[in-house]
Amino acid sequence: EVQLVQSGAEVKKPGESLKISCKGSGYRFSSYWIGWVRQMPGKGLEWMGIIYPGDSDTRYSPSFQGQVTISVDNSISTAYLQWSSLKASDTAMYYCARQGGDHDFDYWGQGTLVTVSS
Amino acid sequence: DIQMTQSPSSLSASVGDRVTITCRASQGIRNDLGWYQQKPGKAPKRLIYAASSLQSGVPSRFSGSGSGTEFTLTISSLQPEDFATYYCLQHNSLYTFGQGTKLEIK
Numbered sequence: 001e002v003q004l005v006q007s008g009a010e011v012k013k014p015g016e017s018l019k020i021s022c023k024g025s026g027y028r029f030s031s032y033w034i035g036w037v038r039q040m041p042g043k044g045l046e047w048m049g050i051i052y053p054g055d056s057d058t059r060y061s062p063s064f065q066g067q068v069t070i071s072v073d074n075s076i077s078t079a080y081l082q083w084s085s086l087k088a089s090d091t092a093m094y095y096c097a098r099q100g101g102d103h104d105f106d107y108w109g110q111g112t113l114v115t116v117s118s
Numbered sequence: 119d120i121q122m123t124q125s126p127s128s129l130s131a132s133v134g135d136r137v138t139i140t141c142r143a144s145q146g147i148r149n150d151l152g153w154y155q156q157k158p159g160k161a162p163k164r165l166i167y168a169a170s171s172l173q174s175g176v177p178s179r180f181s182g183s184g185s186g187t188e189f190t191l192t193i194s195s196l197q198p199e200d201f202a203t204y205y206c207l208q209h210n211s212l213y214t215f216g217q218g219t220k221l222e223i224k
Contacts (some may be wrong), residue, residue: 013123102168105154105207108162
């Protein structure tokens with residue numbers, strides 16, 4: 001069974017750094033792109049970026065380029081989303097999702113809630 | 119960038135109604151479009167892929183159509199569990215979600 005399990009909720013202060021994770025299981029992790037999606041409170045879904053674990057090829061939405069870093073550790077089947085300096089506006093739910101054979105997102109993680117507040 | 123315009127943004131309907139949601143792409147995207155359902159506090163769930171293919175396990179009352187720039191999601195007979203928010207997603211050039219359609223009980 002394909003599963004994506006994300007790390008738990010985080011509460012951080014502005015200016016702090018953060019790295020959240022998404023662990024895949026039940027499939028060959030290195031062979032499928034993993035994407036990240038933001039959902040701000042009460043708002044819609046926004047695609048942030050995507051990474052191919054096989055070679056770490058990464059693409060970012062222009063809206064998020066330079067704001068976050070997406071990485072992967074193939075040895076533990078885990079993708080990451082990180083911030084070097086959080087802002088209050090980063091408060092949101094973040095989802096990881098697997099890009100399936102049809103090139104959209106077929107499996108999703110349960111989400112990680114990030115709250116940034118002083 | 120490809121923009122996706124989804125309409126309506128909200129919709130009130132009754133159990134048993136037929137409803138249609140539309141997404142328009144700013145340029146042609148072939149059939150590189152999926153539809154997702156999201157319930158409060160839950161991750162999105164794929165309903166339709168490649169514009170018109172039904173995801174395994176999804177009830178047949180859901181259907182998708184379209185190609186190029188105009189796409190529709192139709193629910194033929196609304197059930198209580200269908201009240202949720204729906205999103206389209208284009209994956210022809212990177213990814214863009216539609217703004218979402220909140221389907222509420224009338």
